[in-house]
Amino acid sequence: xxxxxxxxxxxxxxxxxxxxxxxLLKADATIFPKIMVMDKKIxxxxxxxxxxxxxxxxxxxxxxxxxxxxxxxxxxxxxxxKYPYEVDLVEFSHLCLNTKASALYVLKSSTQNxxxxxxxxxxxxxISFSYDINNLKxxxxxxxxxxxxTILYLNKEYxxxxxxDFVDYLLSMIRFIDKNSV
Amino acid sequence: xxxxxxxxxxxxxxxxxxxxxxxxxxxxxNMKEFDTIATQTKQNEHYQPYIISVFHGKELExxxxxxxxxxxxxxxxxxxxxxxxxxxxxxxxxxxPFAYGQSKLLIDGVVVNNLFFDAYSEYLSxxxxxxxxxxxxxxxxxxVDGINAYAGSINVVTYAEDVDDxxxxxxxxxxxxxxxxxxxxxxxxxxxxxxKTHIDFYYQKDNKNISSGPDGVSQGSLxxxxxxxxxxxxxxxxxxxxxxxxxxxYKEFSLKARILQHKQGSAYGINLALPQKSxxxxxxxxxxxxxxxxxxxxxxxxxxxxxKYDAFDSKAKLAPDDVNLSGVVFPxxxxxxxxxxxxxxxxxxxxxxxxxxxxxxxxGYRVTQEKTIAIKSKLSNLATGNAALVDYTNTLPFxxxxxxxxxxxxxxxxxxxxxxxxxxLYGVNYEQTSYKNAGLEPRVSFVYRKxxxxxxxAIYSCSHRNPSWQEMFTKNNHARVGSTNLEPEKVTSYELxxxxxxxxxxxxxxxxxxxxxxxxxxxxxxDPVYRNVGKTDIYGIELEYKGHIFPDDExxxxxxxxxxxxxxxxxxxxNSLPNVAHHLAKGYxxxxxxxxxxxxxxxxxxxxKERMPTDLRPKLKAYTTLDTALNxxxxxxxxxVNVSVKNIFDADVRYPSPQGTYVQDYAQExxxxxxxxxxxxx
Numbered sequence: 001x002x003x004x005x006x007x008x009x010x011x012x013x014x015x016x017x018x019x020x021x022x023x024l025l026k027a028d029a030t031i032f033p034k035i036m037v038m039d040k041k042i043x044x045x046x047x048x049x050x051x052x053x054x055x056x057x058x059x060x061x062x063x064x065x066x067x068x069x070x071x072x073x074x075x076x077x078x079x080x081x082k083y084p085y086e087v088d089l090v091e092f093s094h095l096c097l098n099t100k101a102s103a104l105y106v107l108k109s110s111t112q113n114x115x116x117x118x119x120x121x122x123x124x125x126x127i128s129f130s131y132d133i134n135n136l137k138x139x140x141x142x143x144x145x146x147x148x149x150t151i152l153y154l155n156k157e158y159x160x161x162x163x164x165d166f167v168d169y170l171l172s173m174i175r176f177i178d179k180n181s182v
Numbered sequence: 183x184x185x186x187x188x189x190x191x192x193x194x195x196x197x198x199x200x201x202x203x204x205x206x207x208x209x210x211x212n213m214k215e216f217d218t219i220a221t222q223t224k225q226n227e228h229y230q231p232y233i234i235s236v237f238h239g240k241e242l243e244x245x246x247x248x249x250x251x252x253x254x255x256x257x258x259x260x261x262x263x264x265x266x267x268x269x270x271x272x273x274x275x276x277x278x279p280f281a282y283g284q285s286k287l288l289i290d291g292v293v294v295n296n297l298f299f300d301a302y303s304e305y306l307s308x309x310x311x312x313x314x315x316x317x318x319x320x321x322x323x324x325x326v327d328g329i330n331a332y333a334g335s336i337n338v339v340t341y342a343e344d345v346d347d348x349x350x351x352x353x354x355x356x357x358x359x360x361x362x363x364x365x366x367x368x369x370x371x372x373x374x375x376x377x378k379t380h381i382d383f384y385y386q387k388d389n390k391n392i393s394s395g396p397d398g399v400s401q402g403s404l405x406x407x408x409x410x411x412x413x414x415x416x417x418x419x420x421x422x423x424x425x426x427x428x429x430x431x432y433k434e435f436s437l438k439a440r441i442l443q444h445k446q447g448s449a450y451g452i453n454l455a456l457p458q459k460s461x462x463x464x465x466x467x468x469x470x471x472x473x474x475x476x477x478x479x480x481x482x483x484x485x486x487x488x489x490k491y492d493a494f495d496s497k498a499k500l501a502p503d504d505v506n507l508s509g510v511v512f513p514x515x516x517x518x519x520x521x522x523x524x525x526x527x528x529x530x531x532x533x534x535x536x537x538x539x540x541x542x543x544x545x546g547y548r549v550t551q552e553k554t555i556a557i558k559s560k561l562s563n564l565a566t567g568n569a570a571l572v573d574y575t576n577t578l579p580f581x582x583x584x585x586x587x588x589x590x591x592x593x594x595x596x597x598x599x600x601x602x603x604x605x606x607l608y609g610v611n612y613e614q615t616s617y618k619n620a621g622l623e624p625r626v627s628f629v630y631r632k633x634x635x636x637x638x639x640a641i642y643s644c645s646h647r648n649p650s651w652q653e654m655f656t657k658n659n660h661a662r663v664g665s666t667n668l669e670p671e672k673v674t675s676y677e678l679x680x681x682x683x684x685x686x687x688x689x690x691x692x693x694x695x696x697x698x699x700x701x702x703x704x705x706x707x708x709d710p711v712y713r714n715v716g717k718t719d720i721y722g723i724e725l726e727y728k729g730h731i732f733p734d735d736e737x738x739x740x741x742x743x744x745x746x747x748x749x750x751x752x753x754x755x756x757n758s759l760p761n762v763a764h765h766l767a768k769g770y771x772x773x774x775x776x777x778x779x780x781x782x783x784x785x786x787x788x789x790x791k792e793r794m795p796t797d798l799r800p801k802l803k804a805y806t807t808l809d810t811a812l813n814x815x816x817x818x819x820x821x822x823v824n825v826s827v828k829n830i831f832d833a834d835v836r837y838p839s840p841q842g843t844y845v846q847d848y849a850q851e852x853x854x855x856x857x858x859x860x861x862x863x864x
Binding site for chain 2: 018025035037038071108132146173181
């Protein structure tokens, strides 16, 4: 009986989406692309001379990923700063080192999937943004939460990554977080 | 050539610098914008200097919650009470259950408490589909912009607010349920570059009658000679109402307006004699508020002017056949028509200044002029006992036709961010009225954010409740007699809170409170004159958890323990709190069976309630209700269907009646069902 129950629970989980806060999604969609271009090495991450902002999602979160994509395209008409861009949607299962991406925006998923996305971002030397700040502990790079004010959090571990070099004023605006304290 | 190259390099550097500056400015501006929206929409509630719970309409719809009243019964520490008019009111943390204005209801920021009772029972039936969010602040810490919340405040946000939604909220709703309940309504938003318009409309009615009695006549409400005429039977608790809301925003100008035509059965009778099925009370409410809000550099100006009309309009059989009143027999019973219409005019101006580093200063005033503008008193002939109505408006009015009051409120407040972890809010309110003044009321609160997971709050606050119109101006009545010598009820509160955020959407909030209430206003069947008779000391704890068992379900649970002592002025002994449940536990669980189907369950426990020391009835029994709802959402055609069954186990739910009235208390509905159909437009 317990096995059946466990099976139902695991199976059902795969069918529907995680809970998201619309305001936080909007803040992420507005702020993260701007942070991406505050990387002095962004030019090294252009693909065919443009930014590819890749949203990584679980199949159940396709609608959410699509809303975020549309919102980004509304906010940033054709360019993010001076760079042309496109927003791609990629399922966790399809994410690999060959996935074209200048940065990843990672929605909620299983620990295994989050670790996979963090690992791929690290190997590609690109920034990974996380919807959920708790996922910084699995190696994602950047997140934000709306406390009394909007606070940007950067995973301390990657501060000195050789592939990413943020402009100084951004570093003065963010809080560094130790992944063990998340 | 060298100069040209240098100039070119300088130009490039300057351009890059400008771009960087633009990007930084743009980022800072976005962050500030989201701060503002989060504060406005209470999404950073845990960082605010008060104790707040937020409920979202769409989540409540999944649970089969039908209206505002049902939603409020989920709030930690909040219980529901009623009276012989079926004037229902939420009771915050065991506050005086017979004083209505201890909490305020705001709809999109406009206070809608009626002037007659200072209650908002007529708005409690507002369908949940019209409500985007309910923000409930417990305690007097919610005092903002001249609006005094004594025990708590409820801000209902309609879909006029559209700051954080991905999709349109336009919809059509139809509902059908027990007691032949029928409801139809819609929400529609229009938006251009500069003009935003929101309209909501609903109509609903039912034929609810609940078996009640024996009525208050059995306890001598119409004199000992008439005790034998007491009746039991169906109390008319039916509803028939419609409402039209309009919100407009044009640049810096706004308009918020609503018409509510609320009609209900006469419930348990004005004189506590069971009325006839068709007897009715109308509680219409109309308001319109014009606003102007402008930000100029570090200044933010917020000016409002508004008008509100409400009325108490009753037409009912007041006494049974053969009643004998002062020696006159009424063979066909006594009838009456009572009408009192009130008008409130108000104007407020607030200036917010952010120019000092880490300070946010707010200074302003609110002036309110309240007035009765029409009354009518008609009764069966008191001299002959003939049932036909005689106009007693001038000779025996039920209300003071010259009732009026002016209230001036001044406030000064500063929020000081001491550092990135600690904020202090401090300020004072000063109020002067044309009757007794509340005077100066200070407030201090500290919010300490140790890190994003651990937040601590400490709040000290004073507030008051001015006597309601019925407590001041009712006269020539068996059950209620007003007095203009009443002092405002006063409260001093001490609150401590700790919030543990587990993830971005799961938390545990715990808080301790201690409330010192003075000048509590009561009357009784034996002495119908309203008086400041005592003080209550109330203390307790509230725990609130929101989170998940699995990543994709929703679990909410809260528990409140409330206790305290009640002391009558001039008497040295104190008693335990009457009519207050010491234990309240509520919660819900939503399980998504698939992307289209969800199952919701709501559980509520309300503990037993002790009586007044002179009331010999046994304690009012505790009850537990369990509701369940099945929700189906079709994303292709954008419609949803919700089927719910409330109080599945048919628990006997009763709200306490005062001593000498309905001895069996006020019975509420038992098991009911509801079907809701909603069509959304994207």
